[in-house]
Amino acid sequence: MRTRLPVIICGVFGVFMAAQYFITAEPVTAMYRAVLDWMQIIFVCALLVGILNVILRQLKSAARPGPDRVYAGIALFGIALMVVLGFGWGIGRGSAFLWVFNNVQAPMQTTVFSLLAFYVASAAYRGFRARHFESALLIAAALIILLGRVPIGEMISSHVPAVVSWVLNVPAVAAKRAILIGIGLGMTATAIKVIAGLERAYLGSRTR
Amino acid sequence: MSLTGGVKRLTAIIGAVALAAMPKTAFAADWFAVERTPELVAVIICTIVVLIAVLTARNRKFYVRPLPGLEAIDDALGRSTEMGAPVMYITGWGGDLARPTTMASLAILSSVAEKSAAFGTPILFPSHDPVIVSAAQDTIREGYTSAGRPDLYRADDITFVTQSQLGYAAAVDGMMARRKPGAVFLLGTFEGEALILAETAHSVGAVQIGGTDSTIQLSFFLVACDYTLIGEELFAASGYISGDPLILGAVRGQDILKIIIVATLVIGVVLGLFGNDLISGWLN
Structure with missing residues (x-):
C-alpha cells in the first residue's frame, strides 16, 4: 500500500494533467487551477522542511570541530539576519533586508556567475586538444566559427561569414533537432512509464 | 493515372479523413481545444506505441548498444x-x-x-x-x-x-x-x-x-x-x-517512434515536392 497508493495518485493526476491540456471546459480548467494551488501549498510545506533541514545540518556542522564550523556559522548568521530584518522591518523598498540583498547577496551571485568566463576558457582548452579524429573535427569547426565571428574572417575572404552562417544554420541545427527529438521522445516515454506505474524509482521502490 | 495524380488523390483522401476526425461543432469547440488536435493525435500515437512495446516486452531479451x-x-x-x-x-x-x-x-x-x-x-x-x-x-x-x-x-x-x-x-x-x-x-x-x-x-x-x-x-x-x-x-x-525488460520495452517504443517520425518527415518532404502541404500544413 505504501507504494501502490502514490502510484495510483500519480497515474490519475498524470492522466488529468495531460487531458486538461486538450479540454477547455470550465469545470476542468477550474480543477486544473485548484491542482496548481495545491502544488504550491505542497511545495511551501516541503520548503519549510527543507529550511529546517538546512538549519539542523548547519547546527550539527557548527557543533563539530573542523573547517566546516566557520562556514556553518556564517550560514546560520545569514539565515538569522535575513529573518530578523525581513520580519522586523519588512522587505519593501528602502528596507534593510533589501539593502543586504542588493549589496551582499547580489554581488556574491555576480561573482559566482563571472567564474563562468574562466571555466569556459579552461573547458575549451581541454576540449580542443586533438586527441582523436572527433576532437580534430571539433577544433576545425570551432576555428571556422571563430574566424567567421571576428573581422579578420571577412578580411581573409568574404565567403568565410557565409560558410559560418551555413554551418550554424544547417548542420548544427540538424544535429540539434535530432537530439531534441530524442529528448522529446525520451521525456514522453518516461512520462508514460511513470503514469503507468512502471517507473517507481522516485518512490524509492523498484518492485511492481 | 500518373504518379503525381495518384499521390494527390491519396493525400486528398487522408486529408479528408483527418478533417472529418476533427471536432467542428460549437459544443466540441467549447469543450475541446480544436487547434491542439495534431498534438492530441501525437500523444495518442506515442502512448499506444510505448504501451504496446512495453506489454510485448515480457520475457524478451533486447540488445542495447553500449553506452x-x-x-x-x-x-x-x-x-x-x-x-x-x-x-x-x-x-x-x-x-x-x-x-x-x-x-x-x-x-x-x-x-x-x-x-x-x-x-x-x-x-x-x-x-x-x-x-x-x-x-x-x-x-x-x-x-x-x-x-x-x-x-x-x-x-x-x-x-x-x-x-x-x-x-x-x-x-x-x-x-x-x-x-x-x-x-x-x-x-x-x-x-x-x-x-x-x-x-x-x-x-x-x-x-x-x-x-x-x-x-x-x-x-x-x-x-x-x-x-x-x-x-x-x-x-x-x-x-x-x-536490464528490466519492461523498461527496455519503453526504449524500444522510443526507437519505433523515431522510425515513425523519420517516415513522416520523408513522406512530408515527398508530398512537398509534389506541391502538397498536407503534413506540413497539418503540423503547423
Whole structure:
C-alpha cells in the first residue's frame, strides 16, 4: 500500500494533467487551477522542511570541530539576519533586508556567475586538444566559427561569414533537432512509464 | 493515372479523413481545444506505441548498444572507493520532480545508490528543491537497503541547499572542494550552473559523468565531462542499468517512434515536392 497508493495518485493526476491540456471546459480548467494551488501549498510545506533541514545540518556542522564550523556559522548568521530584518522591518523598498540583498547577496551571485568566463576558457582548452579524429573535427569547426565571428574572417575572404552562417544554420541545427527529438521522445516515454506505474524509482521502490 | 495524380488523390483522401476526425461543432469547440488536435493525435500515437512495446516486452531479451557513460559508472564508483572519497550526485538546478528528466535521473540514482552502498562509499546529494530531496532520500535509502547496507544510509548527506541558482552552484562547489568526491554525476536539468559544477568537479580530480535535456548545456558537458549521455541516452539509462525488460520495452517504443517520425518527415518532404502541404500544413 505504501507504494501502490502514490502510484495510483500519480497515474490519475498524470492522466488529468495531460487531458486538461486538450479540454477547455470550465469545470476542468477550474480543477486544473485548484491542482496548481495545491502544488504550491505542497511545495511551501516541503520548503519549510527543507529550511529546517538546512538549519539542523548547519547546527550539527557548527557543533563539530573542523573547517566546516566557520562556514556553518556564517550560514546560520545569514539565515538569522535575513529573518530578523525581513520580519522586523519588512522587505519593501528602502528596507534593510533589501539593502543586504542588493549589496551582499547580489554581488556574491555576480561573482559566482563571472567564474563562468574562466571555466569556459579552461573547458575549451581541454576540449580542443586533438586527441582523436572527433576532437580534430571539433577544433576545425570551432576555428571556422571563430574566424567567421571576428573581422579578420571577412578580411581573409568574404565567403568565410557565409560558410559560418551555413554551418550554424544547417548542420548544427540538424544535429540539434535530432537530439531534441530524442529528448522529446525520451521525456514522453518516461512520462508514460511513470503514469503507468512502471517507473517507481522516485518512490524509492523498484518492485511492481 | 500518373504518379503525381495518384499521390494527390491519396493525400486528398487522408486529408479528408483527418478533417472529418476533427471536432467542428460549437459544443466540441467549447469543450475541446480544436487547434491542439495534431498534438492530441501525437500523444495518442506515442502512448499506444510505448504501451504496446512495453506489454510485448515480457520475457524478451533486447540488445542495447553500449553506452560508455553508463559502463563507466562502476569504474567511477570503484575509483571513489579506492580513494576513500564519497560520490556526488547532482540533478541540476533547472528541474523539479514533475519533470521527466528528474524522474529519469532518480531512476539512475537508484542504481548508483545500490552500487555505492555495496562498495561502502557514501553518496552526497545536494539539491535546490526540497521535494526532490524527499524523493531522493527514499530512493537512496531503498538502494542501500537493496544492497544489504541500510546502516550506511545518512540522511544528512541528502540535503536541500538553496533555491538561488548561483547560491546553489557556490554551495555545491564548496562541498566539492571540501569533501573531494571521487566521482560526480551531473544528470538532470541544468542551466547556467552546469559548467561551473563540471569544471569544479574536474579541478578536484573527480570522474564526471554528465547528461542533460538542455542542448545548450549538453555542449558544455561534452567538453568538460569525462563521459556524457547525449539526448535520449539519459532516459534509456534506467533500463540499460536495471536490464528490466519492461523498461527496455519503453526504449524500444522510443526507437519505433523515431522510425515513425523519420517516415513522416520523408513522406512530408515527398508530398512537398509534389506541391502538397498536407503534413506540413497539418503540423503547423
